[in-house]
Amino acid sequence: MSSTHYDLIVIGSGPAGEKGAAQAAYFGKRVALIEREPVLGGAAANTGTLPSKTLRETALYLSGFRQRGLYGVNMGLKDRVTARDFLYRERQVQHNEHLRIIANLKKHKVDLFNGHASFVDAHTLKLENRGATSVTLTGDFVLIATGSHPFRPEVFPFHDARVYDSDTILNLHDIPREMLVIGGGVIGCEYACMFSALGIKVTLLEGRDRLLAFLDPQVAQLLTRCMIEMGVDVRFNETVTSVAASRTQLTATLASGAKVSADTFLVAAGRSGNTDRLNLPAAGLAPAKRGLIDVNPRYQTAVPHIYAVGDVIGFPALAATSMEQARVAMVHAFDLKYKTRVTPVLPYGIYTIPECSMAGETEESLAKKSVACVAGVAHYDANARGQIIGAKNGFLKLLFSADTMKLLGVHAIGEQASELVHVGLVALQAGAGAELFIDTCFNYPTLGELYKYATYDALGRRAKARGESHAPFDATDPAVTTAQS
Numbered sequence: 077m078s079s080t081h082y083d084l085i086v087i088g089s090g091p092a093g094e095k096g097a098a099q100a101a102y103f104g105k106r107v108a109l110i111e112r113e114p115v116l117g118g119a120a121a122n123t124g125t126l127p128s129k130t131l132r133e134t135a136l137y138l139s140g141f142r143q144r145g146l147y148g149v150n151m152g153l154k155d156r157v158t159a160r161d162f163l164y165r166e167r168q169v170q171h172n173e174h175l176r177i178i179a180n181l182k183k184h185k186v187d188l189f190n191g192h193a194s195f196v197d198a199h200t201l202k203l204e205n206r207g208a209t210s211v212t213l214t215g216d217f218v219l220i221a222t223g224s225h226p227f228r229p230e231v232f233p234f235h236d237a238r239v240y241d242s243d244t245i246l247n248l249h250d251i252p253r254e255m256l257v258i259g260g261g262v263i264g265c266e267y268a269c270m271f272s273a274l275g276i277k278v279t280l281l282e283g284r285d286r287l288l289a290f291l292d293p294q295v296a297q298l299l300t301r302c303m304i305e306m307g308v309d310v311r312f313n314e315t316v317t318s319v320a321a322s323r324t325q326l327t328a329t330l331a332s333g334a335k336v337s338a339d340t341f342l343v344a345a346g347r348s349g350n351t352d353r354l355n356l357p358a359a360g361l362a363p364a365k366r367g368l369i370d371v372n373p374r375y376q377t378a379v380p381h382i383y384a385v386g387d388v389i390g391f392p393a394l395a396a397t398s399m400e401q402a403r404v405a406m407v408h409a410f411d412l413k414y415k416t417r418v419t420p421v422l423p424y425g426i427y428t429i430p431e432c433s434m435a436g437e438t439e440e441s442l443a444k445k446s447v448a449c450v451a452g453v454a455h456y457d458a459n460a461r462g463q464i465i466g467a468k469n470g471f472l473k474l475l476f477s478a479d480t481m482k483l484l485g486v487h488a489i490g491e492q493a494s495e496l497v498h499v500g501l502v503a504l505q506a507g508a509g510a511e512l513f514i515d516t517c518f519n520y521p522t523l524g525e526l527y528k529y530a531t532y533d534a535l536g537r538r539a540k541a542r543g544e545s546h547a548p549f550d551a552t553d554p555a556v557t558t559a560q561s
């Protein structure tokens with residue numbers, strides 16, 4: 077058994093591990109990265125972000141969803157979609173991502189080790205492969221980027237092959253006829269939409285009284301309406317108390333006494349940190365609730381030379397934020413004098429059908445801070461690009477400070493919402509206000525133009541609220557007058 081010393085040892089090759097390793101190596105540090113799976117990329121490449129987003133595109137394509145009614149013909153679902161059809165492109169995208177990550181680590185001269193890592197002491201990690209210790213590595217710094225796994229509530233019989241979580245759903249053998257999705261969070265809503273688009277009868281159970289409580293209420297309401305129109309049976313304030321399995325179906329009994337049967341269950345009940353086999357106590361660490369690791373704002377654990385980033389530290393548990401956390405942690409560890417914090421303005425993309433996205437404050441969060449705001453809304457159906465792509469539903473909503481017209485929040489629902497939000501995200505990051513969107517000349521016809529009209533709308537509402545007789549915009553423009561109050 078050999079032992080090798082590194083400036084940094086990274087555990088995990090997901091977005092956090094990859095970017096943390098690359099960041100340190102770019103600045104000349106000697107870096108080792110340990111991954112226990114035979115493939116790189118973690119949940120983002122293999123079970124989470126990319127697979128689910130690729131499956132969404134596949135579902136939209138195979139079902140002709142985007143084109144429905146657009147050309148005067150109804151492009152319905154092709155006769156019979158097989159699980160093979162459904163998963164084909166997902167496997168391709170995954171493979172390409174594996175190649176990209178290997179190339180990136182190679183380019184940065186990161187030494188890659190395959191095996192399960194666990195602490196021997198605070199500076200030493202051992203690697204195990206098939207139960208045998210293959211190598212021991214020592215490091216000045218350690219970056220824990222081990223991610224998370226689906227939480228499995230005991231009430232569900234996961235030994236039954238018809239009960240899936242968000243990892244195992246990617247091993248689907250047959251396209252089901254009926255699916256019960258348990259959990260109306262991001263993952264539950266995304267999968268409910270894509271399976272519904274494929275023509276599967278989907279029931280979605282949510283324990284609270286609305287979907288995705290962190291979203292702007294108007295966005296969440298429109299999403300819920302679109303899901304119901306698409307055929308999803310959305311049930312609020314419901315939890316599963318027991319499950320009975322027969323040869324042909326599974327039946328969930330709900331707290332309300334109602335019963336829901338389906339041939340497949342997808343349980344999306346949150347995630348737990350991957351720390352149980354890291355032997356944290358050997359490093360002087362202890363996991364917190366649900367296997368998560370506590371860190372300070374620079375991502376240091378209780379042992380200062382050990383950093384933790386990504387899903388293993390919990391909220392917001394997104395690929396995007398995980399990468400940024402890793403970069404900031406490495407800048408701090410090696411005093412790189414470069415990027416000292418993760419921006420407080422984070423984007424959220426929810427790939428439901430339609431897509432939702434947001435950045436910055438909501439009206440609710442501003443009310444809690446007693447900040448007076450004015451909202452401006454512009455709708456896709458009053459936008460030329462929206463018309464071209466046949467987007468019936470969708471809007472962009474901007475929240476400005478009522479005093480200064482500084483932009484405070486951006487909320488979008490509709491086609492490409494997670495791209496559209498970036499214009500506003502950059503404006504938020506720059507501390508810009510209404511003037512930016514009024515002065516900017518946007519391409520035409522684009523969804524980007526919605527920024528100008530949402531701003532006009534906000535200015536008009538503000539003028540009206542202040543009893544000003546004239547609004548500083550072209551109030552005859554239909555895009556402006558369709559805004560809701």
Ligand SMILES: Cc1cc2nc3c(=O)[nH]c(=O)nc-3n(C[C@H](O)[C@H](O)[C@H](O)COP(=O)(O)OP(=O)(O)OC[C@H]3O[C@@H](n4cnc5c(N)ncnc54)[C@H](O)[C@@H]3O)c2cc1C
Pocket residue numbers: 087088089090091092093110111112113116117118119120121123124125126128129191192193194221222223224242263350353354385386387388393394395396397398425427
């Ligand atoms: C269905 C789904 C959809 C999602 N959609 C999005 C989205 O649209 N946008 C978004 O930003 N995020 C999305 N996410 C979240 C995103 O996938 C995660 O936030 C991201 O992957 C976290 O990155 P990470 O590097 O922290 O962990 P991971 O990607 O989980 O990587 C951790 C790696 O560590 C390895 N590992 C664990 N323990 C050890 C050990 N002891 N030794 C060696 N290796 C170990 C694991 O094998 C894994 O490869 C989604 C997640 C899911 C499940």
